[in-house]
Amino acid sequence: MHPYLxxxxxxxxxxxxxxxxxxxxxxxxxxxxxxxxxxLAIGISLSDIIYVVLSIMGVASLxxxxxxxxxxxxxxxxxxxxxxxYSWFKKPKLYKNEIENKKDLSYLKYLVKGFxxxxxxxxxxxxxxxxxxxxxxxxxxxxxxxLSFFAGMLTTIFTTDIIKAFIAxxxxxxxTPKKILILNRSVGVILxxxxxxxxxxxxxxxxxx
Numbered sequence: 001m002h003p004y005l006x007x008x009x010x011x012x013x014x015x016x017x018x019x020x021x022x023x024x025x026x027x028x029x030x031x032x033x034x035x036x037x038x039x040l041a042i043g044i045s046l047s048d049i050i051y052v053v054l055s056i057m058g059v060a061s062l063x064x065x066x067x068x069x070x071x072x073x074x075x076x077x078x079x080x081x082x083x084x085x086y087s088w089f090k091k092p093k094l095y096k097n098e099i100e101n102k103k104d105l106s107y108l109k110y111l112v113k114g115f116x117x118x119x120x121x122x123x124x125x126x127x128x129x130x131x132x133x134x135x136x137x138x139x140x141x142x143x144x145x146x147l148s149f150f151a152g153m154l155t156t157i158f159t160t161d162i163i164k165a166f167i168a169x170x171x172x173x174x175x176t177p178k179k180i181l182i183l184n185r186s187v188g189v190i191l192x193x194x195x196x197x198x199x200x201x202x203x204x205x206x207x208x209x
Contacts, residue, residue, distance in 0.1 A: 004149065004151060005152060007153040010152070011156025011157050020117050023186075025041060025164060026164065029165040030171070030172050039110040040114035043117075047124070084190070087191065121198070132146075
């Protein structure tokens with residue numbers, strides 16, 4: 001099977017992956033609209049692409065330095081907890097239409113938000129390095145074949161993110177301000193819990209050792 005097709009199929013294992021990016025994607029799609037959710041998904045994919053390229057090129061080995069990975073984790077933890085607190089106190093706002101949102105010119109911030117939420121999570125980096133390790137032992141791909149494999153995998157991940165955002169967007173008609181408040185606070189609690197999980201990971205892997 002062609003490496004790209006193998007990657008497309010392998011990417012299906014991430015359909016049910018639930019992380020900070022997933023909850024931020026649903027929240028953005030419901031409250032801010034499908035277009036901004038797409039930008040968030042692009043930001044998430046950009047950070048994945050960077051990690052994959054760095055890992056394939058061997059540059060990711062530089063991140064084996066405990067101090068670098070520790071500080072990456074610290075920054076990621078701070079981002080998750082701060083965004084979680086912000087979501088908890090965020091006032092409920094209903095998305096109405098794309099025209100209304102045109103007066104909000106901060107589209108770029110959603111791309112940056114997706115990049116930061118995913119990019120500063122050391123568990124994402126470890127996950128990609130692990131995938132590359134498994135691929136190296138299971139398949140004898142050339143460098144170009146590796147690029148094709150991960151292009152396929154990233155295509156599947158990005159496509160499923162868009163589908164999730166679209167479904168959330170289509171359900172917005174049944175959303176009320178009270179439900180938005182519950183969504184915001186639920187996302188806030190979940191992100192804060194992810195932050196504490198990352199603190200546990202940092203303490204267990206770096207502080208103790």
